[in-house]
Every structure is written in C-alpha cells, then in structure tokens.
Amino acid sequence: MLKLSCAAAESGVDTNIFLEIVSKMLSLLAERQSEGSIVFVRHVAIHLVEEFGLYHPSSRGREMPLRFHRACRSVFECHGLVRLLDALLCCAANCLSETSRTVEALFECLGTILSWSTHCFFEEEVVEDECSYSFRVSGILWHTLLLEGVSVPGTRVTVDSLLRTWYSEGNLCGFLFNPVSLVELICQFCGITMESWSVSDRVNYGDRFLSLTCFVTRKLLSIAGPCEDARTVLPLAISGVRNIVENLGDIFTVHEVLSRYVSELSLFAKTLIEFDSRFPDDDGIMAALDKVLSCLFKLLTMTPCYDISRTVVAAAGMEVFNTFLSVKLSNAHSSEEAEYFSDTFTMSHLSLLGHLARSDPEQAAASLCLSLEALQRRNAKMEQHPSGSDRLQVQEGIWLVLKIIDAFLADACEGEEVSIPSCFTGSFTSGSHPVVKIVSTLMILMQEVVQNLPVASPALVSSLLEVFGTFIGVYVTADDGDVAGKFFFAQECIVVVSYVFNALRTFSFDEDVALAGCRVLDISVKIEGVAFVLRSSGILHTAEEMVTCGQLFYEDVRGRIAGFWIRCISGDTFSERIVPVLQTFDIHGTDFTSVDVTLCLERCSSLAGLFVSLQGSERLTWCFGSLTSLCDHVLSVSVCRFYEREVTIRTTELLLQLFLTCSVALHGEEVMWVLSKVRMTLASVINTIAEDPTWSNEGAEEEQHRLLKLISRLFCEVSRWVMMECTLPLELLHPLGTHVISSLGSFLKLFNEHSLSFPELRESAFAAFQLCAEAFTRDFVSHTDSRVFLLTLLFALDDESVDVQRVGITVAERVVTCLRDSGLKNHELFAQLLSTILRSFLRGKIAVSFSSQLARSLTTLCGCLPPESVELVLGETLSLCPEPKLTDIVREVMRVVHECVVSEGPRRQAVLRSLDESIADGLCNIRSVLLA
Structure with a gap:
C-alpha cells in the first residue's frame, strides 16, 4: 500500500509522497520504544526495502506497469536505501533500547538492505560477472556514510570500526548474535564501491575493510582446528577480500597496500593448506583455499610484468606453491586401495597453483623436478615391498606432482585449442627451458614406471599419460608449437607410444588409462614425420598384434589402436595389410541367435573407436568400402539383439561416431549410405526403447538415460550438419528431414515429468528439439502428429x-x-x-x-x-x-x-x-x- 500510494501520472512516482514515507520510517526507527514495537518497525523496514527493491515476484505486479516499478526501485535506491542503513547503524552504535530480539531484527534488516544489488530485475542492472558481489552506489549520503561513518554523541565512528568492535566483543550492546550474520555484513560492505571516488577515497575505504576482513579471517583460522563452525564460515570471510580485489583493484597500485595484503593472503593460503591436510574432506577449508588462491592469481594478473609489485606477488605465489608441494607430499590420504587415489583437493586448486607457478617458471620447474626425483628415489628403495602402504603413499605423491605439472604446462580447456602460456614461449633448444627440463625428468620416470607396471597404480599411469597428452597437444601439434619441440618429440615418440601400449595391455579395462592413452595416440599420429619414425621402429607390429590377438580392452580401445595403426602404416602395403585386420571387426555368422552378446558389444565399441581415430584422415576413404560392409553386417546383427539393453546403447554409440566421422569427409553416394544407416538404426533404437517394457524398470533408469542422451546428441549432430555442412540437394535431403522429425516425435513421447527432472537429460532433449526444428522447419511444421x-x-x-x-x-x-x-x-x-x-x-x-x-x-x-x-x-x-x-x-x-x-x-x-x-x-x- 505504501508503494502504491506513491503512484503518479504516466506510471511515475510522486517524490513528495515517497520522501514523506521515508521520513516517517526514519522517525519510527529512531524512537525509543518497547522491544515488540522496535522489532515490528524493523520488519516493516525490511518489507519496505523488499517491496521497492522488487525482491519478490509479487512486488513486480500489483496491477501496475513495469515502468512504475522501475521508477520506484530507482528512487528508493537514490533517496531511501542509504538513509535507512544510516539510521539502523546509528541505532546500533548508540545502543538505543536494544535486546536480543531487536539485535536479531537489526541484522536481518541490514542484510536485506545490503543485498539490494543481488536482486537486480531490470536488464540494465545485471552485472556481467555473476560470481562476484558488487554494489555500486552514488550520492553524498553514501559518500559520507562509507568514508566518515555514523553519528554518535560528540563524534562519528566509521562503519568498519563499528563492525570490528561487534566482532571482537562477540556481542552488540551486550547481546549475543549469530557471528555468521556479521561476517555476511562485512563481506557485503567489502563489495560496495562508488564511481565518483578518487583513488585516495578508494584506498581509504578499501584498506580499512581489507584490514577488517583479514582480521576476521585470522580470528577464524585461530580456532578452525577444533571448531567446525569456524571452518564453515571461512570462505565467507575470505569472500570479503575477493570482493575488494574485484571491485577496488586499483588500491593495489599502492605498493604498501599490495605488500601488506599479499603477505596476509600468503599466510592464509599456507595455513589453509596445512588444515587441508588435516581435514581433507572439509568443504569449508577447500572453498576458502580456492578463494585465497583466486585472489593471489587475480593480483598477479593485475600487476604489470616488470613492475616491482609483480615481484612481491610472484614471490608470495611461489611460497604458497612450494608449501603446497611440501605439505601434500608429506601426508598420505589414500584409502589403501591401489586402484585410485582420493581427490583431496579441487581441480580449481591445481589450475590456480599452476598459474601461480608460472610467475617463476624456472623455479617452479626446478621444484617439481626435485620433488619427482626425491619420490622416485623413495620408490626405488621400496621395491622389496610392492604392496606396502608406504609404497602406495609414494605413488600417490608422484600422482599429485604429475597433476600439478599438467596444470602448470597448460590450461585445461576441454574442446578448445590451447595456446602455449607466454612464460614458456622461449626456444626448446636450451636444456634449461622449464618445459624441456620437466619432460626430460618425465621420460626417466616413464622408464621406471614401465619396468614396474604390474605394481604401479593405474592412477599414476594415467596421470603420466595425461601430462604427455598435454605436452604433445600444446607444445608439439599446436599452430604455435616450437619447431624444436616437434623435433624433441620425434626423437622420443617411440618410447612414449611404447609406454602407451604397455599401459593399455597391463590395465586393459581401466577407463582413465584408456582415455589418456588413446588421447596420446590420436595426437601423436597427427605430427609430421612421426608415422615414418614409427614405421621404421617396428612398434607398429605391436599395435597390429594388439588389434588381432584377441585380447579384450576397455570399450573402444581396440578400435582406437587399429585407427592409429591404419594412419601410420605405409601406403605401399596398405591394401594387402588392411584386410586381415579389419576382418577382426566383423561378426562371423549370420544367425544372430548364435552370436555371443559380448562379441556384439566388443564389435560395436571397437568399430566406434576405429571411426574416432580415423576422423579427419584421408585413410578413411581408402578403406571405406570395407568399412561399409563391416558396418552393414555388425549393425544388422546387433539390431536383432536389441533385447539386450547394452547392445542397444553400444549400437547407438557406433551410429553416432559413424555419422560424426563420415558426414564431414564423404560426399555423394557414400554420404547417402551413412544417412541410410542413421535413418534405419535410429528408428530401430527408438522403437525398441518405446516398446520394450524392461527399459521402464527402475533398475534400468541409468541405462535409459545414457541411451536417451546419445539419441539426443545424434539428433543434434545431424541437425548441425544439415545447417552448416550439408551440400546435398533438397530432394535428397527431404527423406532425411521427414524421418528425423518423425523419430523426434516418437523420441519426445518417451519423456515424462520424472525423466525431465534430471538436468542433463532435460538439457539434451530440449537441445535436440530446438536444433531439429531449426534444421528441418518445413518437415517440423508439416508433421502429421503436431500434438507432441x-x-x-x-x-x-x-x-x-x-x-x-x-x-x-x-x-x-x-x-x-x-x-x-x-x-x-x-x-x-x-x-x-x-x-x-x-x-x-x-x-x-x-x-x-x-x-x-x-x-x-x-x-x-x-x-x-x-x-x-x-x-x-x-x-x-x-x-x-x-x-x-x-x-x-x-x-x-x-x-x-x-x-x-x-x-x-x-x-x-x-x-x-x-x-x-x-x-x-x-x-x-x-x-x-x-x-x-
């Protein structure tokens, strides 16, 4: 009612009436009243802020146009918000009639006011970075409150001093309160900034609140060991530092400010790393460490490369980096299981540590190499106790160092081409180059791991493969890769590929080893000259034997090895050598009832892997005729075994990979064959899941979701190809469109409210719906069953x-x-x-x-x-x-x-x-x- 009473002509706001409302509210807040009246008035203030600030959907209606609500929010932000905040802080500073209940209402009201910017509704108010808290204010009243403070008898007290006193004493006017509420307020004040402030004003405000939030953080760290609640609040306290770094970053151009708080952040980080080892599963500790590392990284990126301030930040970053290595390598966190190590830190920690280490790449490389060498020496002494927990701890240490090296060498940007970090762009011809030094150390480690593969942890084996995959992908095959780097790998590629094959043979069903090993093979084969080196080494005989010997591997690994072999063998002997290898991918038999299910699964996965490895290779066209007959036979047999759910899933994976690889490389009748496979197999898959009641069983839900997401992706990929790559005339494309839209209708009928409650599944289904409608709009419109x-x-x-x-x-x-x-x-x-x-x-x-x-x-x-x-x-x-x-x-x-x-x-x-x-x-x- 109060807001509606402010309505003026043309959806405007009557400023006089509004100022009367604010004035009356301020006088009520300042009055000495009974406890109940004070609580009531403060709750009215809360609702007033929420109503004018459009905090709730109901406040954006009231049968009034949005122009009116926009005007209300604007006028309240300029003339109401700061006055209420000042009045409440004055009440608290002067201890007027406070009780435990009024103090609770006070904190609730202050929190509501300071959360104003998080309730942006109009597009022009929305900040670009939703992860950071920023509250931009303006006007003399805000300036006075933030820089001069609130009035108390005879003087003014600054807001940060007031908050510090409350936190130090643990009470307000003698009444206890929830400390989390106060830490939240401090964090919110740290996010306030004014565009009109001079640098000295920003330093004045930012320095005071940095001091306050660091003070609170130190207090929390001092009791975090025995107190779980303190560990929970730590991330919130450090968020205050991050808010100032994000919103008042120019205060760190003052060297004294930067030095003081970088030292504080370094201390926080090292303390949290110690706590992280004592409480490895504590979410509060991990989140707090992540925020501290983020602040250090942000400060590092803000300072110019050759500025003295950068030296300060870099030194602190390296100190934290070395502390992390030292503390983590002296503590075991394994669950005594050799298969996997516990992930006792978040991957963002590794990424941030990698960035901090790049501030001094030579020192970081030296530290990493020394750590690896020390661990290798410890590992060598334990060869007499292959199953002991000490050996497991050492292997976990090596695994950890490898994870850090991977983050140090390059950023993790899945699906994107990664450039060489600028600190590593020097020539590889120098043996002192940080990357060369690390890779040389890794080559020695690789030889030791190969000699002891039976007792090695698959986690260690896969992490070493991941590092080599990163090195080859970024430093060797990338457009900005160093020529010397390519030469370096060409000399060592036989050793690396041999390690991949040994690892895949030993850990033939480990997913991480399979993924990392196949990535190395796929990247290596693209390097100029590597195929020739491998042909002359005899290593390809090993690959051929692995494909044809009958050994089973994880899912598509055998096909990936076969694709690698096909891309490497000599063109002179290609036609005669390819036939016996491809025959091992066929299902030899026409009676589907006599074909073993395991054989169906293996053939579908291996063929899918073969198409993955041949993607972008001209060798696909060399053997396409053989592959078509293979696929025809395998798909026809597999479709007849669709009563086995896993066969349906693997067949769909094969179909998807067949389309992804062939649609962009082939033309004419070859593409028409691919599309015919898509139409026929897609129809069979969707009919199966619709008609077979076992897919609806509770125990089959995970398999059902896997299949539905695969079908969604197939719809999406076909639609994207039609819109971006397809050169077929419309008359040839029309049958595909008709079939895709018909299948889409049947596919969408498989979903219900329960299945759409799973975010990934819902996202994939609606992506398919949109892309199919965009690619085949005319078929979509003319479809006979439009109801679905x-x-x-x-x-x-x-x-x-x-x-x-x-x-x-x-x-x-x-x-x-x-x-x-x-x-x-x-x-x-x-x-x-x-x-x-x-x-x-x-x-x-x-x-x-x-x-x-x-x-x-x-x-x-x-x-x-x-x-x-x-x-x-x-x-x-x-x-x-x-x-x-x-x-x-x-x-x-x-x-x-x-x-x-x-x-x-x-x-x-x-x-x-x-x-x-x-x-x-x-x-x-x-x-x-x-x-x-």
Missing part, C-alpha cells in the same frame, strides 16, 4: 529454467515465421500455436526478457487468422481460468495485439513496442495475482 511438439513447446515455456524457456520461444518463433512465409491462411496449426502460447502466458512463468519475441509471435499468428478464430481460441483459453483479474490482463494484451495487426508502417512499430511493454507488465501482474 505442442506439448513439448508448452512444457518448455512453463519451465523454471530461462535456458529451456529460450528453446520454447525460439522454436515457436521459427515455426510461426515458417507458417507465415508459406503463405498459408487460417491453418489449423496457427490456432494450436496461439492456444499454446496463450496458455503459457496465462501461467505467468515466461521470463520478461522474452516479451519482444512473444509480441512478434502473437502478432504474426493473429495476423494469419481471421478475428473470429482468434476470439474462439482466446475464449477457450480463458475458460480454463476462473480468476477475473487474469482474464482482464490477457484481454488487454490481446487488444494491443489486434491494434498492432491492423496498423501499418511507423505506427505498427510504435504499437509493437507498446505490445512488448504490455506483455512484460502482464507477465509480472499475472505472477502477482497467482502469488496473492
């Missing part, structure tokens, strides 16, 4: 996720545009789409940011339908809603839609903008009514 698509569209528009809603909006707009451009009038699908969009609008869940797309779609649909049809759809939709207020909102929107339809030229554009606003207002008011 309309239901999916309605579900998407009603989803809580904005990303899923975006899918619904995009598909709706695409289909509406296609229908309009087709020249059809009064098509049944127009009415169905209009009904779907109106039903969703009536539920009020669509994000306001989609108002303009909704406006376009509604205008187009209503423009292609006669008025009586629009009215009929509207009447049917509103009949489902008994609430008169909602009916009025929808009718008002449709009135503007009709006005837009009959308008032309500039007038139409003006009405369309009005419709955009009307839809946004309508959505907010519908939510307000539904929440009332």
Whole structure:
C-alpha cells in the first residue's frame, strides 16, 4: 500500500509522497520504544526495502506497469536505501533500547538492505560477472556514510570500526548474535564501491575493510582446528577480500597496500593448506583455499610484468606453491586401495597453483623436478615391498606432482585449442627451458614406471599419460608449437607410444588409462614425420598384434589402436595389410541367435573407436568400402539383439561416431549410405526403447538415460550438419528431414515429468528439439502428429529454467515465421500455436526478457487468422481460468495485439513496442495475482 500510494501520472512516482514515507520510517526507527514495537518497525523496514527493491515476484505486479516499478526501485535506491542503513547503524552504535530480539531484527534488516544489488530485475542492472558481489552506489549520503561513518554523541565512528568492535566483543550492546550474520555484513560492505571516488577515497575505504576482513579471517583460522563452525564460515570471510580485489583493484597500485595484503593472503593460503591436510574432506577449508588462491592469481594478473609489485606477488605465489608441494607430499590420504587415489583437493586448486607457478617458471620447474626425483628415489628403495602402504603413499605423491605439472604446462580447456602460456614461449633448444627440463625428468620416470607396471597404480599411469597428452597437444601439434619441440618429440615418440601400449595391455579395462592413452595416440599420429619414425621402429607390429590377438580392452580401445595403426602404416602395403585386420571387426555368422552378446558389444565399441581415430584422415576413404560392409553386417546383427539393453546403447554409440566421422569427409553416394544407416538404426533404437517394457524398470533408469542422451546428441549432430555442412540437394535431403522429425516425435513421447527432472537429460532433449526444428522447419511444421511438439513447446515455456524457456520461444518463433512465409491462411496449426502460447502466458512463468519475441509471435499468428478464430481460441483459453483479474490482463494484451495487426508502417512499430511493454507488465501482474 505504501508503494502504491506513491503512484503518479504516466506510471511515475510522486517524490513528495515517497520522501514523506521515508521520513516517517526514519522517525519510527529512531524512537525509543518497547522491544515488540522496535522489532515490528524493523520488519516493516525490511518489507519496505523488499517491496521497492522488487525482491519478490509479487512486488513486480500489483496491477501496475513495469515502468512504475522501475521508477520506484530507482528512487528508493537514490533517496531511501542509504538513509535507512544510516539510521539502523546509528541505532546500533548508540545502543538505543536494544535486546536480543531487536539485535536479531537489526541484522536481518541490514542484510536485506545490503543485498539490494543481488536482486537486480531490470536488464540494465545485471552485472556481467555473476560470481562476484558488487554494489555500486552514488550520492553524498553514501559518500559520507562509507568514508566518515555514523553519528554518535560528540563524534562519528566509521562503519568498519563499528563492525570490528561487534566482532571482537562477540556481542552488540551486550547481546549475543549469530557471528555468521556479521561476517555476511562485512563481506557485503567489502563489495560496495562508488564511481565518483578518487583513488585516495578508494584506498581509504578499501584498506580499512581489507584490514577488517583479514582480521576476521585470522580470528577464524585461530580456532578452525577444533571448531567446525569456524571452518564453515571461512570462505565467507575470505569472500570479503575477493570482493575488494574485484571491485577496488586499483588500491593495489599502492605498493604498501599490495605488500601488506599479499603477505596476509600468503599466510592464509599456507595455513589453509596445512588444515587441508588435516581435514581433507572439509568443504569449508577447500572453498576458502580456492578463494585465497583466486585472489593471489587475480593480483598477479593485475600487476604489470616488470613492475616491482609483480615481484612481491610472484614471490608470495611461489611460497604458497612450494608449501603446497611440501605439505601434500608429506601426508598420505589414500584409502589403501591401489586402484585410485582420493581427490583431496579441487581441480580449481591445481589450475590456480599452476598459474601461480608460472610467475617463476624456472623455479617452479626446478621444484617439481626435485620433488619427482626425491619420490622416485623413495620408490626405488621400496621395491622389496610392492604392496606396502608406504609404497602406495609414494605413488600417490608422484600422482599429485604429475597433476600439478599438467596444470602448470597448460590450461585445461576441454574442446578448445590451447595456446602455449607466454612464460614458456622461449626456444626448446636450451636444456634449461622449464618445459624441456620437466619432460626430460618425465621420460626417466616413464622408464621406471614401465619396468614396474604390474605394481604401479593405474592412477599414476594415467596421470603420466595425461601430462604427455598435454605436452604433445600444446607444445608439439599446436599452430604455435616450437619447431624444436616437434623435433624433441620425434626423437622420443617411440618410447612414449611404447609406454602407451604397455599401459593399455597391463590395465586393459581401466577407463582413465584408456582415455589418456588413446588421447596420446590420436595426437601423436597427427605430427609430421612421426608415422615414418614409427614405421621404421617396428612398434607398429605391436599395435597390429594388439588389434588381432584377441585380447579384450576397455570399450573402444581396440578400435582406437587399429585407427592409429591404419594412419601410420605405409601406403605401399596398405591394401594387402588392411584386410586381415579389419576382418577382426566383423561378426562371423549370420544367425544372430548364435552370436555371443559380448562379441556384439566388443564389435560395436571397437568399430566406434576405429571411426574416432580415423576422423579427419584421408585413410578413411581408402578403406571405406570395407568399412561399409563391416558396418552393414555388425549393425544388422546387433539390431536383432536389441533385447539386450547394452547392445542397444553400444549400437547407438557406433551410429553416432559413424555419422560424426563420415558426414564431414564423404560426399555423394557414400554420404547417402551413412544417412541410410542413421535413418534405419535410429528408428530401430527408438522403437525398441518405446516398446520394450524392461527399459521402464527402475533398475534400468541409468541405462535409459545414457541411451536417451546419445539419441539426443545424434539428433543434434545431424541437425548441425544439415545447417552448416550439408551440400546435398533438397530432394535428397527431404527423406532425411521427414524421418528425423518423425523419430523426434516418437523420441519426445518417451519423456515424462520424472525423466525431465534430471538436468542433463532435460538439457539434451530440449537441445535436440530446438536444433531439429531449426534444421528441418518445413518437415517440423508439416508433421502429421503436431500434438507432441505442442506439448513439448508448452512444457518448455512453463519451465523454471530461462535456458529451456529460450528453446520454447525460439522454436515457436521459427515455426510461426515458417507458417507465415508459406503463405498459408487460417491453418489449423496457427490456432494450436496461439492456444499454446496463450496458455503459457496465462501461467505467468515466461521470463520478461522474452516479451519482444512473444509480441512478434502473437502478432504474426493473429495476423494469419481471421478475428473470429482468434476470439474462439482466446475464449477457450480463458475458460480454463476462473480468476477475473487474469482474464482482464490477457484481454488487454490481446487488444494491443489486434491494434498492432491492423496498423501499418511507423505506427505498427510504435504499437509493437507498446505490445512488448504490455506483455512484460502482464507477465509480472499475472505472477502477482497467482502469488496473492
């Protein structure tokens, strides 16, 4: 009611009435009253802030347009928020009538005010980095409060001094409070900044609050050992430091400030590393360490390369790096299981430590190599006790160093090409180059591991393979790779590939070893000259034997080795050597009932692996004729065994990889063959999962989800290929589109509310829905069973996720545009789409940011339908809603839609903008009514 009383003409705010409300609120806050009255007034203040700040969906409606709410939030931010904050802090500083209940209400009210920026609703308020807290304020009142403090009898006390006193004494006016509430306040104050501040103002404010948040952190660290609650609050306290680093970074241009707080951060990091070893599973400790390392990394990137300040940060970073190595290598965390080591730190720790170490790459490389050499010496002394826990601890230490080396050498950017870090761009011809020094040490380690593979941990073996995969991928095959680096690897490639083969043979069913080993093979074969070196070494005979000897490997490994062999063997003997190798991928038999299930699984996975390894190679075309007959036979037999769920999954994996590899490399009839395999096998897979009741059993849920995600990806990849790569004429593409859309309809029917509650599965299904609609729009529109698509569209528009809603909006707009451009009038699908969009609008869940797309779609649909049809759809939709207020909102929107339809030229554009606003207002008011 207070907010609505401020309404002025043209959706504005009556400033006089608003200032009266604020003035009355301030006088109530300052009065000495009973405990109950004070608590009540402070809760009124909370609701006032939440209402004007649009904290809740209901506050964005109230049957008022968004222009009014925008004006209310703006005027309150400028003239209300700081006054309330100042008044509350004055009450607390002067201890006016406080009790335990009023203190609790005070903290709640302060927290509500300072969380203003986290409740951004309008697009222009949203910050780019959602991970950092930033509250940008302006005006003389904020300036006075933040830099001069609050009034107490005879003087002023700064806000940080007030908060420090409360934290030190553990009470406010003699009454205890929850310390977490105070730490949250301190963290929020650390995120406040003013654009108008000079550097001296920023240093003044930032230095004081840095001192405060570091003080709190030291206090928490001093009791974190015996106190679990303190460990939980630590990340919040350090977030205050991060907020200042992010928002007031220029204060660190003052060398004294930088030196003081880098020293503090270094101390925090080293203490937390010690705690991390004592409490390896403590989420609070790990999160706090992550934040401290992030702050050090941020400061390192902020300082110029040759500035004296960078030397300070780099020295602190290396101190932390060496502490991490020292502490971690002197503590065992294993569960006495040789298969895997416990991951006692987050991967972000490793990434940040790797970046910090790059500030002094020579020293870091020396430390890593010394650590490896010391561990190797310890390991050599334990050869008499291969199963002892001491040996396991040493292997875990080596594994840890290898993980750090991997992060040190390059950033982990899956799916992206990674450049060589700038600190390593020197020539590899120097033996003192940090990377050369590390890789030389790793070569020695590799030889020792090979000699003791039976007693080595697969975790250690795979981590060594990962490091070599990173080295080859970044320093050898990359565009900016060093020529000397390529030469270096060419000399050692036989040793590395031999290690891969030994590891795959020894740990033939370990997933991590398989993935890391196959990555090394795939990358190595792309290096110029490596195939020739390998041919002359005899190592390819080992590869051929591994493919043909009958040994079983993890999933697609045998096919990956075969692909590596195919890409390396001499072209002169290719045709005669390829046939016997490919024969080992066939299922020799025509009666599917006599074929062992294990054989089906192995053949599907191995063939999939073969296609993975041949991706981008001209050798694919050399043996494509043999591969087609292989795939025809394996797929035909496998399809007949679809009553085995794993066979269905592996067959779909084969089909996906077949398409990914062949669609971009082949043309003409060869591509048509690939598409025929996609059509036939996809239909069989979807029919199987729809008709076989065992897929719906509770015990089969994981397998069902794996298969559904694979099918989703296949839909997505086919659609992307059609939109970006396909050169086939439309008449040849039409059968594919018809089949894909038909299969998509059957596929979407497999989902229900339960299966769509799994985020990854839901995301994959809606991605398939959108991409298929975009790639095959005409087939999508003309599909005979449109009901499943309309239901999916309605579900998407009603989803809580904005990303899923975006899918619904995009598909709706695409289909509406296609229908309009087709020249059809009064098509049944127009009415169905209009009904779907109106039903969703009536539920009020669509994000306001989609108002303009909704406006376009509604205008187009209503423009292609006669008025009586629009009215009929509207009447049917509103009949489902008994609430008169909602009916009025929808009718008002449709009135503007009709006005837009009959308008032309500039007038139409003006009405369309009005419709955009009307839809946004309508959505907010519908939510307000539904929440009332």
